[in-house]
Amino acid sequence: MDNKIKERILSLAPEAIIEETQFISATIPSDKLRAVALALRNDKDMQFDYLQDLIGMDWGETLGVIYNIFSTPNNQKHVVLKTSTSEKESPELYTVSDIWDSATLYEREVYDLIGIRFINHPGLRRLFLRADWNGHPLRKDYDADPAKNPVPLINQTVEDMETTETLTLTNEGVVGSSFQLFGEKEYIVNMGPQHPATHGVLHLRISLEGETVNKIDPNFGYIHRGVEKMCESYTYPQILHLTDRLDYLSGTMNRHAVCLCVEKAIGLEVPERAHYIRTIMDELTRIASHLLGWGCMCMDMGSITAFVYGMRDREKIMDIFEESAGGRLMANYNVIGGVAKDIHPNFLQRVRDFIPYMRKMLKEYHILFTENPIARGRMKGIGFLTTEQAISYGVTGPAGRASGWMNDVRKIEPYAAYDKIKFEPMMRTEGGTFERYIVRLDEVEESLKMLEQLVDNMPEGDFCAKTKAIIRIPEGEYFQRVENARGDFGVFISSKGDKSPYRIKFRTPCMTLVSALSPITCGEKLADLVMIGASLDYVIPCIDR
């Protein structure tokens, strides 16, 4: 397989530079990238159909993009494509948003933070920052002077948000053209940013026809804190604290991802016991996150009782965390090398007591809610996402598994103790709202089974490996993926040998979930939009970072 890929790339782009480490990494000149991408995507024996991440880079002399692509039929083979342009005043690259739908939002983010304009992108606008922002923050020569970007005292106008100059490739070369998001006569309703049902500060602009939704345009950035830029001046242990605050409902798993990435980079061997503890905490966090996701979904439907029940059971998990780790939602438990301190003596027994309790409660939830005809009427037969759409939009996690796409990172690239226990990823095929709902509850049951195996086989030993006081990562680029409660959470660290990363990028599962709202909901009713959003279960700070 590796040789075939190399041959194909070299045949289309002879000047490409190919490195083979754990994955094939090819640096391709910018004008040949599209051809290579199309070939890798569409060839029968390649089928790299999942674009996991599109990382904008400022390499000093050049600005470029790194593409992380995976091939689902070939057991998620990983290939990295890199391209760059040395034109720093107005850099331009060709878009891949018609090849992989997930690239549409990723490229907007790269334009926003690095400044690269993508030719033929359908509607290139800034993603997180205001339309009138000066500068591109993730560039190394960015001027962070507050006088350049004063806090505005009047609101950004809607026209600023909705019209933009895009680049199209015509016969005369690359030419600019104007792009209008909504037509004159469209009836547009704002949902959010402050809204009881958007699961965070998400601003959706919805174009309605009566009760039917025509088009949705999400507007991010209300909780953009510049985490990636901040991390460039923090040491690696300091970065860990920021990861909890991304997708805060699966904070433990995010921290786990960064720890694994750093440990892989410095070649640190983590003790068995630490792996088991980390896995147990991950699964408990997954249960807590799914309970909250379930509760919020029911609350959006009007059944506030179900939300309170979900919270009540989540409190039990929070109490277990608090006893061992000190924190409830932000447990601050994983560190580079293992966990911060050993588990409390009561920990294993409390987890053992929790498992049958949760099973009993799950049965009640199924009787109360899943069997309810009103709930079924609200969820069944609505909001379909086909498998191809799921892969193209990069919808990972339970939402993707409900559409029949096997994307569980715990099975594909096992980490921690996942290769030592037996479990099955929960899958459904229809891809509707009800399937996404039921996959989450099934996953809670599966996590309980995993916990049973883990607490019975906990090895003795150290809970943390010794690390140096200051951790420096050798020069290079490192990727790591972890199965978040919402999907494929990826970490990319590019290091120049310092104690802070040169560039760190978090691949958020939730951005693709929100981008999938548009194809799912067009044609459905407004009330269904709320349910579809709840079934996708996105958390906005994860998107905005």
Added chain:
Amino acid sequence: MFDFKIVTDWIDNLLRVQIGIPSFWTLAIEFIIVGVVFLSAYAVLALILIYVERKICAFFQCRIGPNRVGKWGLLQSIADMIKILLKEIISIDRSDKFLFVLAPFFVIMGSILTFAALPFGKGLHAIDFNIGIFYLMAVSSLGIIGILLAGWSSNNKYTLIGAMRSGAQLVSYELSAALALMTVVVLSGTMQLSQIVEKQNTVWNIFHGFAAIPTFIAFIIYLIAGHAETNRGPFDLPEAESELTAGYHTEYSGITFGFYYLAEYMNMFIVAAIATTVFLGGWMPLHIPGWGAFNHIMDYIPTVIWFFGKVAVCVFFALWVRWTFPRLRIDQLLKFEWKILMPISLLNLLLMALVVTLI
């Protein structure tokens, strides 16, 4: 049974004969007394209902509910009332000011006018029309105007959508509710509320021999349609918090919102009260035909207690349903009414007519 007419006659006698006030002024004073009594009863009942809802909702959700303000949280409603009276009323920039201010009054008036016609005990009613049921249905429809006006005049797309949905829902469910009440009118032969209750002297309508079957079906239909009328329970899409941020009363603040809130609770009470009067015997104690001694003992319990006890049971059902079920989408709601509930109520009416003529 204690007949409240004794008290009203005594007051009338006092004013007219003993103090000797001319007839016009006697009536005026009596009207004022009735008005004050009903308005205070309205407000006090609403406060009690709010407290009861919060406590029962909490018990359903395995938590305690308000328990700090007063023993068992009994003074919570009063504290809320004081708070809402002191709140600032935010005026909206480009709303239709006249209609905006007028809308809550329609809702409250519809509610109070209906409230005033209910028989709370033997002789304890304000108005006793001979077209009682007809009057109730007509006057409770006034609330719809208030809701539509509120949605329109707020100058807000969300409220407009909410008001449209609400208008469609209320107009549709009026029909089923009215047909269910007509079923009982067929059984009783009269529309006058006090007569309907008197006729349930021997046995409540819902247990009334062969007619119990259509009456029971009508009872269920009326409870469902009535709750859809009050924008409560699984039918609260127009004010769905998680979808339209409070729907048609989003832009109202302070006491103007308080009116809508009050009216919603009292409408729930009124639906339960009408159901009690018409199906469960109103203030009539439980009489079992043939058990004279039992009936005699039942008569000792005051009629007001009977009335409020039965209403409490119906209100409990309303709260139970509200806190258990999720809400229906607007098209499912309307489909339910027009394709399922309405045909059933029409057939039920026919069935009742057959039962009454043949048996």
